[in-house]
Amino acid sequence: MVEYARRIGRVQGSVIREIFKMMADPRIISLGGGSPAAESYPLADILAISDELLRDQGIAMLEYGQTTGYAPLREAYLEHLVLPKGIEAEPQNVVCLTGSSQGIFLAFDVFLDPGDTVLVENPTFLAPLNLLRKAQDNIIGLAMDEQGLIIEDLVEKVKKYRPKMLYTIPTFQNPSGRSLCAKRRQRVAELAAEYDFVVLEDDPYAEIRFRGAKLPPIKSFDTAEHVIMLNSFSKTIAPGLRVGAAVARREWAAKLELVKQGADTHTATLPQAICAEFLRRGLLPAHLRHIAPIYEERYQALERGIREHFPADTVYTRPDGGMFVCARLPGRDMAQLNRRAVSEYEVAFIPGAPFCVEPGEGADCFRLNFSGSAPERIATACERLGRLFAMA
Amino acid sequence: MVEYARRIGRVQGSVIREIFKMMADPRIISLGGGSPAAESYPLADILAISDELLRDQGIAMLEYGQTTGYAPLREAYLEHLVLPKGIEAEPQNVVCLTGSSQGIFLAFDVFLDPGDTVLVENPTFLAPLNLLRKAQDNIIGLAMDEQGLIIEDLVEKVKKYRPKMLYTIPTFQNPSGRSLCAKRRQRVAELAAEYDFVVLEDDPYAEIRFRGAKLPPIKSFDTAEHVIMLNSFSKTIAPGLRVGAAVARREWAAKLELVKQGADTHTATLPQAICAEFLRRGLLPAHLRHIAPIYEERYQALERGIREHFPADTVYTRPDGGMFVCARLPGRDMAQLNRRAVSEYEVAFIPGAPFCVEPGEGADCFRLNFSGSAPERIATACERLGRLFAMA
Numbered sequence: 001m002v003e004y005a006r007r008i009g010r011v012q013g014s015v016i017r018e019i020f021k022m023m024a025d026p027r028i029i030s031l032g033g034g035s036p037a038a039e040s041y042p043l044a045d046i047l048a049i050s051d052e053l054l055r056d057q058g059i060a061m062l063e064y065g066q067t068t069g070y071a072p073l074r075e076a077y078l079e080h081l082v083l084p085k086g087i088e089a090e091p092q093n094v095v096c097l098t099g100s101s102q103g104i105f106l107a108f109d110v111f112l113d114p115g116d117t118v119l120v121e122n123p124t125f126l127a128p129l130n131l132l133r134k135a136q137d138n139i140i141g142l143a144m145d146e147q148g149l150i151i152e153d154l155v156e157k158v159k160k161y162r163p164k165m166l167y168t169i170p171t172f173q174n175p176s177g178r179s180l181c182a183k184r185r186q187r188v189a190e191l192a193a194e195y196d197f198v199v200l201e202d203d204p205y206a207e208i209r210f211r212g213a214k215l216p217p218i219k220s221f222d223t224a225e226h227v228i229m230l231n232s233f234s235k236t237i238a239p240g241l242r243v244g245a246a247v248a249r250r251e252w253a254a255k256l257e258l259v260k261q262g263a264d265t266h267t268a269t270l271p272q273a274i275c276a277e278f279l280r281r282g283l284l285p286a287h288l289r290h291i292a293p294i295y296e297e298r299y300q301a302l303e304r305g306i307r308e309h310f311p312a313d314t315v316y317t318r319p320d321g322g323m324f325v326c327a328r329l330p331g332r333d334m335a336q337l338n339r340r341a342v343s344e345y346e347v348a349f350i351p352g353a354p355f356c357v358e359p360g361e362g363a364d365c366f367r368l369n370f371s372g373s374a375p376e377r378i379a380t381a382c383e384r385l386g387r388l389f390a391m392a
Numbered sequence: 393m394v395e396y397a398r399r400i401g402r403v404q405g406s407v408i409r410e411i412f413k414m415m416a417d418p419r420i421i422s423l424g425g426g427s428p429a430a431e432s433y434p435l436a437d438i439l440a441i442s443d444e445l446l447r448d449q450g451i452a453m454l455e456y457g458q459t460t461g462y463a464p465l466r467e468a469y470l471e472h473l474v475l476p477k478g479i480e481a482e483p484q485n486v487v488c489l490t491g492s493s494q495g496i497f498l499a500f501d502v503f504l505d506p507g508d509t510v511l512v513e514n515p516t517f518l519a520p521l522n523l524l525r526k527a528q529d530n531i532i533g534l535a536m537d538e539q540g541l542i543i544e545d546l547v548e549k550v551k552k553y554r555p556k557m558l559y560t561i562p563t564f565q566n567p568s569g570r571s572l573c574a575k576r577r578q579r580v581a582e583l584a585a586e587y588d589f590v591v592l593e594d595d596p597y598a599e600i601r602f603r604g605a606k607l608p609p610i611k612s613f614d615t616a617e618h619v620i621m622l623n624s625f626s627k628t629i630a631p632g633l634r635v636g637a638a639v640a641r642r643e644w645a646a647k648l649e650l651v652k653q654g655a656d657t658h659t660a661t662l663p664q665a666i667c668a669e670f671l672r673r674g675l676l677p678a679h680l681r682h683i684a685p686i687y688e689e690r691y692q693a694l695e696r697g698i699r700e701h702f703p704a705d706t707v708y709t710r711p712d713g714g715m716f717v718c719a720r721l722p723g724r725d726m727a728q729l730n731r732r733a734v735s736e737y738e739v740a741f742i743p744g745a746p747f748c749v750e751p752g753e754g755a756d757c758f759r760l761n762f763s764g765s766a767p768e769r770i771a772t773a774c775e776r777l778g779r780l781f782a783m784a
Contacts, residue, residue: 002556002590002618004647005505011650033456041454047446050662054439062433062630064425098490098634098656105655113397131654164394198394226394238454240661242490255396258403262523263497264490268660269632270442 011134012354029381032348034174034323035372036208037298040291041238042283049277053270061270068257069096069245070272076279077245081207081231086220089247095256098267100204100232100244103256104128104167106263107200107228107246110255112137117163121149123326123355123362125174125202128167141357146317148173148180151187158195165198170218172205172322175355175367179215179320186221193224198252204232204244207288208371209321210296225249228256233275235323236284241271295321301375302368305382311389316368323371326352332392334366345384403526404746421773424740426566426715427764428600429690432683433630434675441669445662453662460649461488461637462664468671469637473599473623478612481639487648490659492596492624492636495648496520496559498655499592499620499638502647504529509555513541515718515747515754517566517594520559533749538709540565540572543579550587557590562610564597564714567747567759571607571712578613585616590644596624596636599680600763601713602688617641620648625667627715628676633663687713693767694760697774703781708760715763718744724784726758737776 053061068074074094082089097103104127112118114136120128122141132139140161143153148170157163166188170180180188192199201218219229228248233241246256260266278284302325306316316327329337334351341347352365370378445453460466466486474481489495496519504510506528512520514533524531532553535545540562549555558580562572572580584591593610611621620640625633638648652658670676694717698708708719721729726743733739744757762770 002503002588005501005503005508007505008502008647008650011654013650013653035456038451038455041451043446043450043454046454047443050446051439051443054435054442058435059430059433062435062438062632063430064427064626064631098660102656109397110400111394111397113399116397127654127657134654196394234456239456240454242656242658242660255400258400258405261405262403262493262519262526263655264494264634265519266634268490268634268663270663271660 007134010136012130028342028346028348029373029377030348031368031370031373031378031381032350033369033372035369036235036239036323037291037294037371040294042278042287045278045283046238046274049274050270053273053277057273061273063269065266065269065272067261067266068253069094069267070269070276072280073243073245073272073276076276077231080279080284082247085217087217087222087229087247092250093247093253095246095253095260096267096272097230097244097246098264099234099242100202100230101127102260102263103228103230103244103246104200104202105131106256106259107165107198108132108135108137109259110252111164111198116165117161119154119157119161119163119166120357121168121173121176122357123175123352123365124167125169126354129355129357139357144176144178146178148178148184151184154188154191158191158197162195163197165200166192167200167202168218169202169205171203171215172208172319172324174205175324175350175352176326177317177319177322177324182215185216185218188218189221189223189227192226197226199227201227201229203229204235205322207236208291208295208323210292210299212320219247228252236288237275237278241274243267243271243275295371297375298370298373298378299325301378302370302382305379309382309386323369325368325370326365327368328365329389329392330364332364332389334364337388337392338366341385341388345388347381347384349385399526402528404522420734420738420740421765421769422740423760423762423765423770423773424742425761425764427761428627428631428715429683429686429763432686434670434679437670437675438630438666441666442662445665445669449665453665455661457658457661457664459653459658460645461486461659462661462668464672465635465637465664465668468668469623472671472676474639477609479609479614479621479639484642485639485645487638487645487652488659488664489622489636489638490656491626491634492594492622493519494652494655495620495622495636495638496592496594497523498648498651499557499590500524500527500529501651502644503556503590508557509553511546511549511553511555511558512749513560513565513568514749515567515744515757516559517561518746521747521749531749536568536570538570540570540576543576546580546583550583550589554587555589557592558584559592559594560610561594561597563595563607564600564711564716566597567716567742567744568718569709569711569714569716574607577608577610580610581613581615581619584618589618591619593619593621595621596627597714599628600683600687600715602684602691604712611639620644628680629667629670633666635659635663635667687763689767690762690765690770691717693770694762694774697771701774701778715761717760717762718757719760720757721781721784722756724756724781726756729780729784730758733777733780737780739773739776741777
C-alpha cells in the first residue's frame with residue numbers, strides 16, 4: 001500500500017480532539033475541553049446580524065473573498081482590538097484567519113526550516129507542539145513562575161540556541177492559566193529585536209478577564225516589528241465561526257497571506273462578516289462585561305472544589321481570567337487517574353504530559369477547564385475527583 | 393532580519409488571486425477568475441436555512457465542531473453526492489473541508505515527502521502546482537487530448553517515475569475544460585491499484601453540466617480504494633461558504649483528519665450546516681437545473697465571441713460544462729497580450745504559462761472563464777480582445 005509521508009509518523013492526534021469526541025456523551029462531566037461558556041454565546045445578536053447581512057449584502061456574503069480577509073473585518077479588528085491596545089497598524093498589517101490556530105500553522109510555515117529552534121513556555125498548547133514535532137523543528141521549553149516565562153531563562157536559551165521564534169501565550173496561558181507581567185512583556189519585545197527572532201504572540205484569552213488589570217500585549221512594545229500577534233473570535237464571540245486574525249509587520253502579513261492561499265484560499269465570508277458587524281456595532285464590550293461574571297462564577301466553583309475536595313498537597317494556579325487552571329498532585333500518575341476518572345467517575349480532565357516539551361515531564365500535572373461547565377457540574381466533578389484522588 | 397523558511401522562496405503568489413484583487417475594479421471585464429455565476433447563488437434558500445438553523449439549533453451552530461466535519465453534512469454528502477454515483481462509502485470515509493482546495497493541501501501533506509513524484513495533467517490548476525513546488529516534489533506533466541489525459545502516456549510515466557500520486561481534475565478540467573472519458577477513468581483506477589499510487593480526483597465542476605451525459609467518477613471504479621475524491625460546494629451552492637468534502641479509504645480519511653487538526657481545527661459550523669440542509673431538503677437537483685442554462689448561455693456567448701472576433705488560427709476547447717475554455721493563439725505571447733488587454737482594453741484573462749509544468753510551456757495559450765460574467769459582457773470582452781489580437 002502507498003506509504004504515508006515520513007512526517008505523518010511524527011504526528012500525534014490531539015488528545016483534546018479525542019476527548020472532544022468523548023464529550024458527546026452527556027453523562028461525562030468534562031473539565032477536559034477548551035470550550036467557552038456556550039450559554040454565553042451572543043446568539044440573538046448573531047442571528048440578527050447574520051439575517052441582516054444576507055438580506056442587505058446578499059451575494060457579497062456568498063462570493064469568493066480575498067485571502068487577506070473581509071475588508072470590514074480587517075478594519076473593525078484594528079479599530080476595536082488592535083489600536084486601543086497601543087499597537088500601530090494598518091489594514092495591510094492584518095490577515096484574517098480560519099481560527100487563530102491557523103495563524104500558528106501559517107507562521108511556522110513561513111519561518112521554520114527543519115531543525116530551526118523554537119522556544120515555548122513549558123508546558124504549552126498542544127497544537128504548536130504537534131506542528132513543530134511534525135516539521136522536525138527543535139523545541140526548547142522555557143521555565144515559568146507565577147509571572148509567566150522567566151526572562152533569565154529566556155535570555156540564556158536565546159544566547160545558547162539562537163532561536164528563530166518564540167511561541168508564547170502571554171495571557172491566561174494554556175494550560176497554566178498564568179499571565180506574563182507587563183515588565184517581562186516589554187523585555188520579550190526588546191530581546192526579539194536584539195537577538196533577531198520572531199515572537200508569535202498567541203493571545204486568544206486576553207479579553208476573558210474577570211479580575212485584575214488589563215495587560216498590554218507584547219506587540220504594543222514591538223517598535224522593531226518582530227512580533228506577530230494572533231487573536232481569536234472563538235472565545236469572545238463563538239468558536240464554531242472559526243474566525244481569528246493576525247497583525248504583523250507588513251511584509252510578514254504578506255507572507256502569511258501567501259501560504260494561506262495554498263491552505264484554504266480564504267476564510268468563509270459570512271462568519272467573518274458576522275464578527276465584523278459584532279465589533280462595528282460596539283457589541284463586544286457589553287458582551288465581555290456580560291460573560292466575565294459567568295467565567296468568574298465557574299472559576300470560583302472550581303477553586304472551591306479543589307480546595308474542599310482535592311488532597312491537601314494539591315498545587316494549582318489561580319488565574320485572573322481565561323479558561324484553565326493547571327494543577328499538580330505530586331507523585332501521582334495523572335494519565336492513569338484520568339482514565340479511571342472517565343470510566344469510573346464520569347469526569348474528564350487532561351493529563352499534563354502532552355503539554356510538555358520533553359517525554360516524562362508533567363506526569364503528575366493536569367489541566368482543568370472551568371469555562372465549559374455550569375458551576376454545579378464543576379462542583380460535582382470536583383467532589384468525584386476528590387474521591388478518586390483520595391485513593392491515589 | 394529573521395529569514396523566511398527556504399520553502400517560501402519557492403512559493404509564487406497565485407496569478408488568479410492577484411487578478412482577483414484587480415477584479416474589484418468594475419470597469420474591467422474579467423474572463424480571468426474562477427467564480428461561478430454569482431446571480432445564480434441560491435440566496436433566498438441560504439437565508440431561510442441560515443435563519444432556521446440559528447433559531448432552531450442555536451448554540452450547536454456556534455460551538456466547536458469535530459475535525460472530520462459536521463455529522464449531518466457528512467451524511468447528506470454521502471446520500472446526495474457519493475452513493476448515487478456508484479461509490480460505496482460510510483461517514484468514516486468522509487472528511488469535510490474548508491473548501492475542496494484544502495483537500496489538495498491535506499492530501500499532499502499526508503503522502504508526499506520532498507522528491508516524491510506526482511503526475512498531473514499538463515496544464516493544470518495553479519494551487520497544486522504551487523504547493524508541489526513549495527514542497528520540492530517532482531512534478532511530471534501528462535499529455536491530454538480531447539478525451540482528457542492520455543492513458544499510454546500515463547502508463548509510460550507510471551513505469552518510468554513510479555509516482556506516489558496522480559492529481560487529476562477529470563471533469564471540465566481547469567484550465568482546459570476537457571473531461572476524461574469513462575473508459576479512461578476506469579483505466580486510471582486500475583492502474584492506481586496495479587502500480588500502487590494514490591489518485592487525487594479533484595472534481596469540483598462535475599455538477600455544472602449543460603450538455604452531454606454524466607460521467608462516473610474515477611472513485612466509482614476504485615475497488616482497490618486508491619482514490620481520494622474531492623468535491624466542492626463552491627460551484628454548486630456558493631464559494632464564500634468555503635465548504636468541500638473528501639471521500640477516501642477509512643485509514644486515509646483518518647490521516648486527512650489528523651493533518652486538518654493542525655491546519656484549522658475544523659471547518660466553520662454554520663456554513664457546513666447550510667450545505668447539509670441544502671442537500672437534505674433536496675434543493676440541489678432543482679438548483680443545478682436552474683443554473684445549467686445560465687452557464688450554457690454564457691458559454692455560448694464566449695464560443696460565439698471567439699468564433700466571430702478572434703483570429704482565424706485560434707484553437708479552443710468546447711467543454712460540456714464547468715467554467716473554462718482554454719484557447720491558443722499560435723506564436724503569440726499571451727502574457728504580454730494580457731497586460732495590454734487589461735491596461736488598454738479593460739478585459740482580463742489568464743495567460744497559459746502559470747498552468748504549465750515546465751518553464752516556457754503554454755506561452756501562446758490562455759484561459760477564459762465564462763461563468764463569472766453576463767453574456768453581453770462576455771460578447772463585449774471578445775469583441776475588444778478580437779481587436780487586440782488582430783494586431784498581435
